[in-house]
Amino acid sequence: MKRRRGTMRRERLDRGIKVRTDSVYAVSGWPEMAYLALPRLVLILGLLAAPFIFYFNPYWQRVLSIICIYALLAMSFDFLAHFVGLVSLGGAFFVGVGGYTAALLNTELGLPPLLTIPLATLIGAGLCTLLLLPCLPLRGVYFAIVSLMFPLLASRIIEALNILGGTDGILGVDGFASKWVEQYVLILAVLLVLFGLRRLAGEDIGLVLRGVKDNDQAVKASGLNITTYKAIAVFIASAMGCLAGACLVHLYMWSGISQFALDFSILPIAATVIGGVGSLVGPVLGCLILVPISELLRDFGTLRIAVYAVILTAFIVFRSEGLMLYGSRKYHQFERWVEF
């Protein structure tokens, strides 16, 4: 379509079906309900069916588990950054704390994985929140830098004091009972967290959190204690991270200081940026794209890191709203050129 600059402009209108599904009319007919349910159903059914689709390719089943772990981390980053305004560059800290807790519960107390995972999630989240508590009043760049330092400090302290297995790590952690349990625990966790968080955003507490992000002075002036709400948000986000860490530990039957690696902080951020910030589905989508690409490029060695760094830069600079927003815009609206 030729654009004659100066006399034409782009106009976006909601699609007819979107307008029809806006309120109670959503249930007025099958097309409307399908329109609303389709994206969600595709995601849920797709994820649930994935282990079967890859039944003959066990390597990709494993990649699927890794995708789920990164998806949990990415959602935790997105939640903190876009619903509370705390940009955490140190997601690896949650992974490490959750991982070590689960490993210790398993090797010292002998608890089975299905018990250590929930316990590690809760205990780990508590620990993380406690440790991050003094840093919660910080804003913007400062919080970002301090959160980046936490996983580095943790790994150096474990290394220097030679505790918790030192540089060798904790070995001999139990694996999951069966391959199916292994995969479905993660997939169900991702789905529950995703839809749970979206629900939370609509509740009262979600409103307060978004208020904190927009204008914390105003929220403070309303008599609410900001630090408490931030602490609650950090608890939820770190719970997700610890869950991911605990699952990782049982997936690979080991725990060590490399769980604090920078990779666990950076890939979720890249996935969120590419997938679409602000909507919790975006990070999941981002992981679904980035992790397989990373695996396919494995044959190229370190070049793949350079490649995904370049992709990340391109997205941040040129299309920072991410794919999800772009996709939902196409789904809900149509564009046309009009004269003015």
Next chain:
Amino acid sequence: MEIIIYGVVNSASLALMALGFTLVYGISRLPNFAHGALYVLTGFATWLLLNRLGLPYILALTGATVLIGLVGAAMYRFILIRIRGMAISEIIASYAIGLALLEGMRWGGLKGATFILPAFAEGSVSVLGVSVDWQRLILIGVGAVLVGLLFLFVHFTRVGLALKGMAQDERAAMTLGIDSDQMAVVAMALGAFFAGAAAVVLLPLGNIVVESGYNVLIMAVAVCIVGGLGSWTGAILASFLIGFAQILTVVHLGAHYQVVVALLAIIITLILRPSGLFGRQKELEERV
């Protein structure tokens, strides 16, 4: 006595590493997380110019540092300028560029322990009863000279004064006709040049490896946070603080706590006094 001499050496190297970072942040409020990558890139470029093209050392040095200044300027002008003002995007984007550069160099052959730059002068000399090698003394000298030149530049040249004006108050500077975008590019070029200068002086002490990019970044961030983001005096003071703290830790506590000290310094500073020693942030801007 050794503690003092080597403390000064350590502080000077930290100051060199941090100067570029604090310069860029002070003027255009951009946390340049590609700092470490520019450091290693200069080293690699010098090595290539020296060994592959056979240029004399001085020429290779100056060529590489000027080149890196241009790379920094280009990086800013074509990529980072588009996300100006969005702090988190800037951090992530500059980190991603740094990552791409470092891993790209690793893929391009910068591996192993055999990439070195020759020292400026060989041998050691005894200063106040302590033997120090010439390169380390040169390091202190270069550091002092660079800071001095920077001071003169900022106070007595037009461009320098413009940069200083931008650092103080961007809007006021713009009303005086100073193009903030152009100045930001110049600041970035200068910051990259300083990273390169640090590399050229520090790398002959050891060898060029990709990992030092990440380490230099952490050290630069540590110094700048403790000194106050954006303040040059703060950065120099903080580098002395952290430099001596590290040396004292090595001598009295144990060498393996060196890095822990630096990281703890960052966290404690941020918790107690986020603007560091000389930062000019207002209280409300930094914490609720």
Next chain:
Amino acid sequence: MKMRLGGILAVAALILGLIMAGPTQAAEPIVLGCPLATAFLYGWDAERAIKLAVEEINAQGGVKIGAEKRPFQVEVIDTRDLEPGVPVSDALLSVEKLILEKKADFIVGGPVRSEAALAAMSLLAKHKKVSILTTGVLTPKYHAMVKKDYDKFKYCFRITGEAQWMVGGEIIPCLVEIGQEHKLNKLFIMIQDVAHARAGGGGIAKVMATKGWTVLGEPQIFPTGTTDFSMGLLKAKKEGAQVILVWMDMPETSILLKQWYDLKVPALPFGSIIEPAEQPGFWKATEGKGEYCLANVVNAGNAPSEATPWTMKFCDAYAKKWGVEPEGYGTSSSYMAVYTLKDALERAGSLDSDKVVTALEQTDLMGVYGRIRFDPQSHQVIPSLDPKEGAVGTIFQWQAGKRVVVFPKSIAVGQIKLPPWMGK
């Protein structure tokens, strides 16, 4: 239209025919999966040696299994596990990719980092894949775990030396020899902050104290990535150290040696592990300041010597193919791993993991660095100071630009010299 369709069908049939006909398939290759950190010395040394061995074996027709001869095929995946920012799960995923997607029959080489290799043991047990570890991983924990839980971990073998023997069987005797010959007895220890270095350094300190040496202070531990060793070296100089024991596998040790030279510390640098010094390029990299440094390359054959008739053949073949002498400590062991595997496969007559395990346990082969036999319970290659009895290590000293093997006496090519400023 019809002609177009017909044309397309014809082309498609032609292509299909070509694919089906294909190059006449030789016997199905045996896939060797190699998870290695190829951007690092301890990864690329193994990669090159493995490729050299496979090339030689394939040139002679391959491995004879039963009635047919099958070639080896190498699949290398870069695990990046020696990079500090990379989680071990990445390395484990590489191992799984090799097993599940590249259909590796055997795993040779890595993972290189101890943490990753230990974690990979459970993975290999799960998939019942025979693996021979050939580089990196010095921790004695590896073969201790095989011994402790034989039925689970019996698929894991290690053909390269490990820290316990290195310390007790090679480093300590070498230090004692140096002490007796040159009348030295003051030891200063500088190590990296890694589990194997701490254990090794601590162990050496204790033992040397019982042999009449004075160990000056506690071992100085340096975090990975340290760029300044001045305080440690000055302390050594002040306390009159005569031998400095270094155990670091980070590239920054060349800074240590340059500083040692510039400060003229009157002590002999003894590297139990010094990564940069193991490479031929070290001389140029330190501009000669690394002279007199002793380094340990764990397995003979990584520096030229006449341990067995095969040693120099290997050194020359490697130098011819890759343009540099063998470097690092994973080279000769990776080369031998491929040949040992070939020998075991030919005896077992099949690729079945359990049969291969039994065959490997019965290995008795005269290799590049001595007689190759595995301990039947821990699957660790049996070490010795005599190449006719077991696997021999190598300690060499940098003299005038060359790596001169000085220990064990059975394969030594030269004598240990002291730096001139030690005044002895």
